[in-house]
Amino acid sequence: MRYSLLAGGKRVRPILCLASCALVSSDVSLAMPAACAVEMIHTMSLIHDDLPCMDNDDLRSGKPTNHRVFGEQIAVLAGDALLSLAFEHMAARTGPNVPADRLVRAIAELSSAVGSEGLVAGQIVDIASEGKEISLGELEYIHVHKTAKLLEASVVCGAIVGGGSESEVERVRKYARCVGLLFQVVDDILDVTKSTQELGKTAGKDLARDKATYPKLMGIDKAKEFAGELVEKATEELRHFDAARAAPLSHLANYIATRHN
Amino acid sequence: MRYSLLAGGKRVRPILCLASCALVSSDVSLAMPAACAVEMIHTMSLIHDDLPCMDNDDLRSGKPTNHRVFGEQIAVLAGDALLSLAFEHMAARTGPNVPADRLVRAIAELSSAVGSEGLVAGQIVDIASEGKEISLGELEYIHVHKTAKLLEASVVCGAIVGGGSESEVERVRKYARCVGLLFQVVDDILDVTKSTQELGKTAGKDLARDKATYPKLMGIDKAKEFAGELVEKATEELRHFDAARAAPLSHLANYIATRHN
Numbered sequence: 001m002r003y004s005l006l007a008g009g010k011r012v013r014p015i016l017c018l019a020s021c022a023l024v025s026s027d028v029s030l031a032m033p034a035a036c037a038v039e040m041i042h043t044m045s046l047i048h049d050d051l052p053c054m055d056n057d058d059l060r061s062g063k064p065t066n067h068r069v070f071g072e073q074i075a076v077l078a079g080d081a082l083l084s085l086a087f088e089h090m091a092a093r094t095g096p097n098v099p100a101d102r103l104v105r106a107i108a109e110l111s112s113a114v115g116s117e118g119l120v121a122g123q124i125v126d127i128a129s130e131g132k133e134i135s136l137g138e139l140e141y142i143h144v145h146k147t148a149k150l151l152e153a154s155v156v157c158g159a160i161v162g163g164g165s166e167s168e169v170e171r172v173r174k175y176a177r178c179v180g181l182l183f184q185v186v187d188d189i190l191d192v193t194k195s196t197q198e199l200g201k202t203a204g205k206d207l208a209r210d211k212a213t214y215p216k217l218m219g220i221d222k223a224k225e226f227a228g229e230l231v232e233k234a235t236e237e238l239r240h241f242d243a244a245r246a247a248p249l250s251h252l253a254n255y256i257a258t259r260h261n
Numbered sequence: 262m263r264y265s266l267l268a269g270g271k272r273v274r275p276i277l278c279l280a281s282c283a284l285v286s287s288d289v290s291l292a293m294p295a296a297c298a299v300e301m302i303h304t305m306s307l308i309h310d311d312l313p314c315m316d317n318d319d320l321r322s323g324k325p326t327n328h329r330v331f332g333e334q335i336a337v338l339a340g341d342a343l344l345s346l347a348f349e350h351m352a353a354r355t356g357p358n359v360p361a362d363r364l365v366r367a368i369a370e371l372s373s374a375v376g377s378e379g380l381v382a383g384q385i386v387d388i389a390s391e392g393k394e395i396s397l398g399e400l401e402y403i404h405v406h407k408t409a410k411l412l413e414a415s416v417v418c419g420a421i422v423g424g425g426s427e428s429e430v431e432r433v434r435k436y437a438r439c440v441g442l443l444f445q446v447v448d449d450i451l452d453v454t455k456s457t458q459e460l461g462k463t464a465g466k467d468l469a470r471d472k473a474t475y476p477k478l479m480g481i482d483k484a485k486e487f488a489g490e491l492v493e494k495a496t497e498e499l500r501h502f503d504a505a506r507a508a509p510l511s512h513l514a515n516y517i518a519t520r521h522n
Contacts, residue, residue: 001377048341053333072314073388076337077381080309083341084375087348091369100361107368108352114345116262120338127334 001078001085003069005043007061012183012256013038013154019248020158020172023241024165031158033093034106037086038154041110044082045119045150047075054127087111098161106157113153122146134212140181142212147187148180155179155249171237175249178234183256185227188213189220190261198261231257262339262346264330266304268322273444273517274299274415280509281419281433284502285426292419294354295367298347299415302371305343306380306411308336315388348372359422367418374414383407395473401442403473408448409441416440416510432498436510439495444517446488449474450481451522459522492518 014035021031050057050065052072057065067075087107094103112118122145129138155176159169192215214223234253238246275296282292311318311326313333318326328336348368355364373379383406390399416437420430453476475484495514499507 044341048337051337053337074385076309076312076314077384079341080305080344081376081381083344084372084379084381085377088369088372088376091365091372100365104352104361104364104368107365108349111345111349111352115342115349116346118345120342120345123338124335 001082004047004060004066004078005040005082007063009039009042009061010259010261011039012252013042013151016151016176016179016249016252017154017158019252020155020176021162022158022248023162023172023238023245024159024168025162027097027162030095030098030163031161033090034110034157034161035154036093037090037110038150038157040082040086040089041114041119042150044079044086045114045123047079047082049123051075054123083114094161098163102160102163106160109156109160110153113149118145118149118153122149129212136217139212139214139217143181143184147184148177151180151183152176168241171240172249175234175237175253178230178237179253179256182227182230182234182253185214185223185230186257186259188215189223189227190259192220194261227257262343265308265321265327265339266301266343268324270300270303270322271520272300273513274303274412277412277437277440277510277513278415278419280513281416281437282423283419283509284423284433284499284506285420285429286423288358288423291356291359291424292422294351295371295418295422296415297354298351298371299411299418301343301347301350302375302380303411305340305347306375306384308340308343310384312336315384344375355422359424363421363424367421370417370421371414374410379406379410379414383410390473397478400473400475400478404442404445408445409438412441412444413437429502432501433510436495436498436514439491439498440514440517443488443491443495443514446475446484446491447518447520449476450484450488451520453481455522488518 017031017035017038018028021034022028046060047066049055050060051067058068059065065075066078070078087110090103090107090110114120122142125138126142126146129142152173155172156169159172164172191213214226218226231253235250238250278292278296278299279289282295283289307321308327310316311321312328319329320326326336327339331339348371351364351368351371375381383403386399387403387407390403413434416433417430420433425433452474475487479487492514496511499511
């Protein structure tokens with residue numbers, strides 16, 4: 001669990017969660033347990049996706065994948081334990097300044113991003129689509145579920161535990177939807193434009209596997225254009241908030257668009 | 262997820278959860294989402310335990326195991342989705358008559374029964390002990406974590422969402438600890454005394470694998486005696502409650518001791 005959780009990812013999801021809390025509250029620490037939880041869930045999904053029976057990947061963040069180091073048994077169980085620890089951590093470690101009803105809402109939000117309407121749904125359609133021609137609609141379904149839903153939940157959980165109003169939570173949800181899609185479009189672009197060393201994970205594997213990607217379906221230039229439009233739309237939602245408080249989320253959208261690994 | 266969840270288990274954990282709620286509340290429906298959640302978690306652990314890289318089992322409750330029907334990929338993902346659905350179901354479906362702070366406590370209790378101090382811990386030590394001589398203390402560690410902790414959480418969650426006092430919750434926890442151990446002792450006895458057909462799962466597999474069991478470590482007669490003592494101890498804790506309200510939990514301890522599959 002430590003090996004994969006502390007392998008040095010970009011921490012995009014917990015940072016989004018904390019930045020979203022900062023948008024609606026002056027106490028960003030309210031969202032720390034939720035921020036840790038989203039990273040645990042993300043790590044769980046990576047460990048299980050890398051398994052021999054799934055993507056069978058050897059490299060992750062420049063290090064051997066969990067099952068390559070500890071074996072398949074431990075990798076399956078480490079993922080299971082990280083998933084339950086995420087909810088345990090939120091439920092047991094969130095401080096008394098977050099009312100319990102808000103915490104329950106955040107747990108409901110985050111858990112719904114994992115299962116049959118979240119990560120797992122995306123992974124199953126992804127697996128089923130390998131080696132097949134798929135439409136842009138199907139590609140979006142995969143990305144929305146495999147990537148965007150957890151990013152959305154990270155942002156929304158931050159705003160909920162931070163005490164955001166209904167309309168504030170809905171606005172950050174719209175921001176998060178754009179950023180979620182953006183994240184995947186950029187991932188797809190990096191897979192075809194960067195080397196394995198630059199990425200810290202196997203490059204070109206989408207092409208090698210004949211997986212559907214944005215560059216494959218719309219061409220690399222159109223994909224980059226689409227990424228630009230998503231940044232625009234995301235930052236537009238933030239104009240309704242205090243500019244200083246919205247700055248971290250605004251910068252994050254730009255960081256995600258221009259990242260190199 | 263449906264295939265394994267609805268495969269017709271004994272529903273011991275959800276029944277314990279509901280019976281425990283009935284001990285402290287006249288409204289047993291308060292615990293229904295928690296009862297469903299514990300069965301989802303139990304089912305997840307069975308699906309993952311049966312995987313080829315784990316126990317590699319073909320039969321469960323008289324039916325082919327999940328990965329035998331749907332493949333390893335789906336089996337891993339179905340387990341992941343059931344685990345997150347458990348917490349989603351509790352958080353989103355528990356009615357307004359359960360105060361949110363109680364619900365958070367129940368979620369913390371249940372989630373802690375899964376990870377590195379619960380099911381996963383037991384499974385890891387179990388895997389590591391195959392083919393080795395282990396002590397009675399190590400055997401107890403495995404069973405406490407693999408079986409007893411989730412049974413305990415099922416009972417304790419029922420009492421928490423039902424609104425039991427601190428001392429009532431602690432009393433049902435003691436009851437649950439005895440029943441948890443009892444459950445595993447009986448499981449071990451059945452493995453050596455019943456046929457595959459009677460059990461609905463592969464019989465004698467503990468012996469074949471050279472796994473440590475109570476009959477192996479203390480002999481079959483002493484194991485049966487030990488089971489009797491545990492029923493005594495469990496029902497003793499219930500004497501502090503109204504006899505009519507405690508009847509379901511009392512009967513359950515006896516049912517677990519005398520079950521045949």
